[in-house]
Amino acid sequence: xxxxNHRQLDFDPIAEARRQWQRRWPGADVMAAAxxxxxxxxxxxxxxxxxxxxxxxxxxRYEALVLLHFSRVGRLxxxxxxxxxxxxxxxxxNAIDRLEKQGFVNRxxxxxxxxxxxxxxxxxxxxxxxxxxRAIQPSAFGLGGLKSSELxxxxxxxxxxxxxxxxxxxxx
Amino acid sequence: xxxxNHRQLDFDPIAEARRQWQRRWPGADVMAAAxxxxxxxxxxxxxxxxxxxxxxxxxxRYEALVLLHFSRVGRLxxxxxxxxxxxxxxxxxNAIDRLEKQGFVNRxxxxxxxxxxxxxxxxxxxxxxxxxxRAIQPSAFGLGGLKSSELxxxxxxxxxxxxxxxxxxxxx
DNA sequence: CCAATGTCAGACATACTGACATGA
DNA sequence: CTCATGTCAGTACGTCTGACATTG
Numbered sequence: 001x002x003x004x005n006h007r008q009l010d011f012d013p014i015a016e017a018r019r020q021w022q023r024r025w026p027g028a029d030v031m032a033a034a035x036x037x038x039x040x041x042x043x044x045x046x047x048x049x050x051x052x053x054x055x056x057x058x059x060x061r062y063e064a065l066v067l068l069h070f071s072r073v074g075r076l077x078x079x080x081x082x083x084x085x086x087x088x089x090x091x092x093x094n095a096i097d098r099l100e101k102q103g104f105v106n107r108x109x110x111x112x113x114x115x116x117x118x119x120x121x122x123x124x125x126x127x128x129x130x131x132x133x134r135a136i137q138p139s140a141f142g143l144g145g146l147k148s149s150e151l152x153x154x155x156x157x158x159x160x161x162x163x164x165x166x167x168x169x170x171x172x
Numbered sequence: 173x174x175x176x177n178h179r180q181l182d183f184d185p186i187a188e189a190r191r192q193w194q195r196r197w198p199g200a201d202v203m204a205a206a207x208x209x210x211x212x213x214x215x216x217x218x219x220x221x222x223x224x225x226x227x228x229x230x231x232x233r234y235e236a237l238v239l240l241h242f243s244r245v246g247r248l249x250x251x252x253x254x255x256x257x258x259x260x261x262x263x264x265x266n267a268i269d270r271l272e273k274q275g276f277v278n279r280x281x282x283x284x285x286x287x288x289x290x291x292x293x294x295x296x297x298x299x300x301x302x303x304x305x306r307a308i309q310p311s312a313f314g315l316g317g318l319k320s321s322e323l324x325x326x327x328x329x330x331x332x333x334x335x336x337x338x339x340x341x342x343x344x
Numbered sequence: 345c346c347a348a349t350g351t352c353a354g355a356c357a358t359a360c361t362g363a364c365a366t367g368a
Numbered sequence: 369c370t371c372a373t374g375t376c377a378g379t380a381c382g383t384c385t386g387a388c389a390t391t392g
Contacts, residue, residue, distance in 0.1 A: 009340040012331070013256050020242040025305055027312065033323045034216045034313035036330035041213035042258070043337045044206045058357070070192040079373060084185050086214070088359055093375060095358090115367050115373045133197055140199065141206035145336020150329055151205045157318070157326045158208035159184070164317020165215045168181040230381070251349060260383055265351060267382090287349045287391050 014039065047142035055132045056102065060087065061095050065104060065129045068121040075108065075120035104128060186211065219314035227304045228274065232259065233267050237276060237301045240293040247280065247292035276300060 014035050022028040048059055057065070063085055068074055076084075082092040096119050099105040104125035110116035121129075143151065162168070186207050194200040220231055229237070235257055240246060248256075254264040268291045271277040276297035282288035293301075315323065334340070 008338060009255065012334075012340050017238070017242070025309075027309055029320065029323050029327075030313050030315050033315055033318075033327050033330075034220070036327055036334070037209070037213050037216055039258070039339060040330045040333050041209050043334065043339065044209055047337075048206070060358075066189070070189070077373085083181065086211070089374065090360075090376085091358060098357095113368070113373090117374060137197075137199055141202050142337055143202050143205055143333065145333055146205075146329070148201065150332065151201050153325070154329045155201075155205050155208055157322055157329070158205075158212045160322065161212050161315065161317055162184075162208065162215065165219075165314055166180060167211060167215065168184050232382070249349085261350065262352085262384075263382060270381095285349090285392070289350060 044142045047139045048136060051136045051139050052132055054135065055128050057128065057132055060085075060091070061099055061104075062129070062132060064092075064095050064099065064119070065121065065125055066133075068105065068119060069126055069129045074126075075118040077110065077116045077118055079116075081119060099125070216314045219311045220308060223308045223311050224304055226307065227300050229300065229304055232257075232263070233271055233276075234301070234304060236264075236267050236271065236291070237293065237297055238305075240277065240291060241298055241301045246298075247290045249282065249288045249290055251288075253291060271297070 014032055017035065018028050018032040021031050025031075045059060048062075052059065052062055064081055067081060067084055068076060078092045078096060079089070081087075081096075082089050085092075087095075096105060096107065099119070100107060103122060105119045105121050108118040108120050110118060146154065163170070186204055189207065190200050190204040193203050197203075217231060220234075224231065224234055236253055239253060239256055240248060250264045250268060251261065253259075253268075254261050257264075259267075268277060268279065271291070272279060275294060277291045277293050280290040280292050282290060318326065335342070
């Protein structure tokens with residue numbers, strides 16, 4: 001997931017691409033913004049994964065653990081995890097398989113609707129989330145270069161983007 | 173790569189996560205921004221990949237083709253492609269293998285330094301890039317919801333982020 | 345001898361498809 | 369019957385590690 005360790009370039013490859021793109025095609029600005037977004041995500045992702053590695057967690061599994069940790073009773077049906085995290089059902093099955101092997105969650109059947117499978121976080125699971133989260137903090141998710149005002153500006157823009165793309169429907 | 177088709181949520185899962193995070197851990201704002209970034213990237217990525225699918229191109233291979241198309245003589249050493257696109261050497265080998273099988277690039281040895289391998293874009297390659305790019309345009313890379321001023325605001329913030337993370341060294 | 349470049353094999357992680365069993 | 373939920377097998381892709389041959 002994380003991108004690679006590479007010699008640093010001494011120029012902005014995106015600015016360069018934008019220049020070239022502009023010569024032949026429309027939409028150079030959208031392209032540049034999109035590419036920047038992708039790069040930025042790679043930075044964030046690799047920063048977090050580096051911090052999670054000692055705990056043998058990937059970001060996907062960490063996210064699932066956090067979600068369970070936050071849930072009222074420490075358990076959620078797999079389907080709900082998938083829709084919250086926007087991942088494919090089979091990916092959820094896979095992630096939970098892994099977490100179960102690691103002893104961080106258990107599977108439990110729902111007595112009421114026996115089609116459902118709950119994933120329930122274990123004490124060991126709660127423990128790693130806490131420790132992993134502490135390990136992530138100093139890296140600031142790779143966003144340490146932004147001021148607090150810039151962070152919220154960024155969030156606003158991304159929210160607008162997500163809303164327009166139908167990431168979720170208008171709350172209230 | 174694109175994330176999944178899912179029932180739309182009727183609330184913002186990130187806002188919800190931020191609320192919960194804030195109760196127990198510091199850095200809720202950074203977390204929310206980072207998560208938003210990841211989601212936004214998924215939107216952009218899946219939009220582009222959807223548009224590229226008819227051409228049997230992935231985003232990685234499309235990027236490589238664009239890079240070659242933009243290059244002076246239509247050819248670059250594999251290593252250069254890797255550092256520009258920030259991908260692992262083996263990923264480059266892999267992508268070029270694919271593109272070669274598709275007839276979009278050829279490999280050529282460098283007569284001067286025989287350690288180097290050039291990837292050279294073919295006429296068929298130039299043709300798909302052109303067509304694929306036209307196919308992407310209407311989707312605006314998933315960024316159609318942002319005004320032009322917002323796009324450049326976003327770009328500025330991401331540039332700041334990339335610079336602070338050492339994505340490349342100060343130009344000029 | 346040492347460094348750089350590209351390739352290969354093997355291991356993972358995620359995503360997607362299609363099929364399926366279970367149960368509401 | 370149908371629909372929903374989760375699982376499984378199989379496929380594809382990209383990333384990474386470690387080893388290697390070639391060449392400068």
